[in-house]
Amino acid sequence: MALRFSTIAATDVGLIRDGNEDAALISPAVIAVADGMGGHAGGEVASRIAITTLAGLVDLLSDSSLDAESRADLLMNISYSVDSDIAERVSAEPALTGMGTTLTALYAVDKGVELLHIGDSRCYQWNGKKLRQLSYDHTVMQELIDQGRLTAEEVSDHPQRSLLTQALMGEGNIDPVLSFYPAAPGDHFLLCSDGLTNVLSDHELAGLMKRHDGEQLLEELIAAVKAKGAPDNVTVVWGTVVEDESVTGSEITLIGAAGEQ
DSSP states (O other): OOEEEEEEEEEEOTTTOSSOOEEEEEOSSEEEEEEEEOTTTHHHHHHHHHHHHHHTTHHHHTOTTSOHHHHHHHHHHHHHHHHHHHHHHHHHOGGGTTOEEOEEEEEEETTEEEEEEESSOEEEEEOSSOEEEOSOOOBHHHHHHHTTSSOHHHHTTOTTTTOBSOOBSSSSOOOOEEEEEEOOTTOEEEEEOHHHHTTSOHHHHHHHHHHOOHHHHHHHHHHHHHHTTOOSOEEEEEEEEEEOTTOOTTOOEEEEGGGOO
């Protein structure tokens, strides 16, 4: 029986920003977060392009006649489609030059999930006891950590901690990652923009997950970010894995910049 997501999501502009450049998608088959960047409304345009492009392919991804290899190809090509769409938009509106977005999307398959990732919006897996980061931050700081030149503690308050090495900006030089992870009914997945993870540590996230669930968890996560100043937009998607043949992939909700047409 195919796995599906039972999902809730929340987004907040934070305490400093004027608008929301985060966007998200929730559906039984696919969940995703995109964190836009770029002034003059560019960030919200870029994240909206990413999420609406993905939304347009949810039904096809959910087609049971699509084999695993074709589905993986389709997932990977979503990144290139978004990058191309951003390039076309910038060409038509030069004022949007420099805009870009992250994209972290999770697709439920038999016995697990496929993670499509580019940027630093994160994906975590939570089994009720242990929090595991599945995504890899495409940031300069993460590269310095990998090289042993900085520690995670030194990065936490570094002024350049959000400087990306990869993002969807219409420039064509992307290397998206698609990975499979085993999952079972009852597992939880947290997708979020860096407005959450730049403020709260993994230890703090796990502590809140141990004490809360569902809508209350999302409320507590955003409240904790606001208690620390909420310098950026924050978006959280909480997906619980279920087995349910009656749930289809067509029930799509767009959130944040993608829902603000």
